Amino acid sequence: MLVEIRPAARLRGKNAVDITAALAPVFGALGTENADDGPVTDLSRLRVVADWVQYRNNFRTPIELRPVVGGGSPELALDLRGLSGADPDAVSSGVGAALHAHRGGGASARHVILEEWAPSRSSLIWAFNSLYWQHLQLWEEATGQGYESALPGGQSDARHLEPVRETIGRLFAIWDSLAERRALPEELYVVELGVGNGNQASTWLDTFVEMDRAHGREYYRRLHYLMCDYSPHVLEMARATVRGHAEHVSSFVLDAMRPLTSLAFLKFKVFFVYISNVYDNLPTDEIATIGQREHLVEARAYLPEPEAEAIAAGLGIEQQALAALVQKLLRLGPALLAEAMPQHFADVPAAVQFWRACWQALKLQERYVPLHGLDTYEIAPGINGELLRPLLSTGGDVRMHVSNGAATSFAETLPLLHPYGTLQCHDIVVTDSHQFRNSFRGPGKYDGSVVNWVNGPLLAHIGARKGFDVSFAPFRRSGSNITTMTADVRD
Ligand SMILES: C[S@@+](CC[C@H](N)C(=O)[O-])C[C@H]1O[C@@H](n2cnc3c(N)ncnc32)[C@H](O)[C@@H]1O
Structure with missing residues (x-):
């Protein structure tokens, strides 16, 4: 054994x-x-x-x-x-x-099975994740807690000032030197993907204004800060948070995995892309070598029997009717679900309660499916599974996250960067593939959302292939498990 x-x-x-x-x-x-x-x-x-x-x-x-x-x-x-x-x-x-x-x-x-077997990245847990961000306010009203309290350290690390100052200082130095060579464009673009409540954007912009005043080059006048998120509701909150900077901020409803759909006009123009606690929230598969053979993890979501029974009894329905009701919730969201099914939900809070109970109870069954060669597997569009080989063949069995969503987002975002631009990401990142062997790396549930550690070495490989240096540094807050990942065009 x-x-x-x-x-x-x-x-x-x-x-x-x-x-x-x-x-x-x-x-x-x-x-x-x-x-x-x-x-x-x-x-x-x-x-x-x-x-x-x-x-x-x-x-x-x-x-x-x-x-x-x-x-x-x-x-x-x-x-x-x-x-x-x-x-x-x-x-x-x-x-x-x-x-x-x-x-x-x-x-x-007697478990209530909610979906067919599929690679983890296709599980309906991701529809739950998206539902959470689309209807964040309803969830937060029900729990009385903001999402930030679930993040490591109880708030987003994006709000710590010292690293923000350092980043802006570096940007100023690059801009000064480009200006000296008359190579600085008139418009200075900064993009943030996955903005949450906008607190990071607000901190960043306030700090920018203060440092720009001291620096004296009027960069703020030329600054365009683009806030992007796939949740219109989240963007609205963020817009309210940064209202003091309204003239310099635009917002885009945008899937972080497909930034070029709306931002193609910014190719090679963006000086700074910021992304914090988002890669850990994007869909991912897991791959395991078992006895030197690669396997894909397939999952299917279910509600365990006792919880399913309690939820069904509360609604006065058969347990087996729950699967269809969950699909309806995911399709309509809690507010429309309450409207469409008044016989089950007296009001919107009742539908939110159903949503929270399902999420709380939801579990994943897993199985391993042999892969017939890594080259038959696609990590992200145009990125072949063979890229995982050096990470998987480090001796012995290993099970690791592919971070497909993060890989897709990263690869699709790099083309936005100006030749002197930088992408910076704050997240929980595995920086050496051995770390997949010594600790559990997700998925976990944060409130209504999913969290997984990000496969850093894979992102570094992807960056290198596209001509970028990718480096990792621990975030400087004691006790923090956040890593700062930076990608710059290779010299
Ligand atoms: C954990 S919050 C982080 C918010 C903020 N950056 C921070 O550090 O506090 C994740 C954010 O990413 C957004 N998000 C998740 N998946 C996304 C996707 N595929 N495309 C765009 N935004 C996404 C969510 O709506 C949410 O605003």
Whole structure:
């Protein structure tokens, strides 16, 4: 049997997990399984993988059995955080039930399955994610909390002044030197993708004005700050936040993965592209090498039975009717859903409550599908899966995020940059592919949205191919796990 324990940092020190206690009931249950019952209980073929899922809200249950399509050895996936302190008998019977269900015993048959199997990036969790940003206000009214409180550190790092000053200082230096050579364009463009409530834009612009006054070159007069977001509602909030700078700000409803649809007129003209806590929020697949063979992770969303039963009972409907209702919610949004189905929802808050209950309950089943060559896989338009090979073949099995959304966005944004332009991103980033081996990297649930760590080495490869240097530096706030990623045209 292959046993992989990933959360290395949790094995030592003050907060070390008691691995023996957590795993004893698991192995106890495996030891009592009927050995002649096929690959699941052929212990020589079983892989046991233990993670520490640090997100309090996430899409996993503590014990899961993941099949490999085509009959490879299955994976018993454990969340050590979920197992620690759990009743050992419950853990044993959980393992037994997972094996039983895998063999077709049907123990999980009463879950409400919400979609067909598909690569993770196509799961409906992304429709939930988008719904959250489109209807943020309704969600925040219901929880009484702003989305920023869910971000690492409780607020966006975009609002820390020192790095903002540094960035603007560098821009001024570039502009001064271009001006000296009479090569500075009249219009100075800055683009922000995924603006949220506009606090970052406001901080940036206020700081710009203050520094420009001291610098004395009147760059503010020439500045155009373009706020972009795929949520018209979010953009409206952001516009209100920066109203003091209205003459210098325009806003665009725009998918961060397709910036050229509206911004093609800015090709080679943008001096600074800023993107904070957005790449971690874009759809992603995961790829795993298992026994030196690449597999794509497929997922399907479901509502576990007890929660589904409670939600359905609250609405007075059959459990199995929930799947169609969730689809309706995702298509219409909570306000229209309430209007369309007054028999189930007395008002909009009732529909929001349904939305939140579904999101809270929602889990993902996973399975592995063998890939017939990395070259058959597309990371992003025109970016072939072969680019992952150096990251995957670093010795031993590894499961990593492809960050397809981030890769698409990054590749499509670089053409906007002026030859002296910079793209800067603040996010949770894996900067060395080994980090996929030692910690859980998502997905987690932040309030109504999805979060995944971003595959930094892959973005660096993509940048390099397009003639950009990509570098990573830790964000300078103590305790922060945010990385600053910078892409500049290579000298
Ligand atoms: C976590 S918030 C970050 C907001 C802000 N940049 C900050 O750091 O506080 C993510 C933002 O990205 C936007 N967003 C998510 N996916 C997007 C997409 N595909 N295209 C454009 N905006 C997107 C959301 O609407 C939201 O405003």
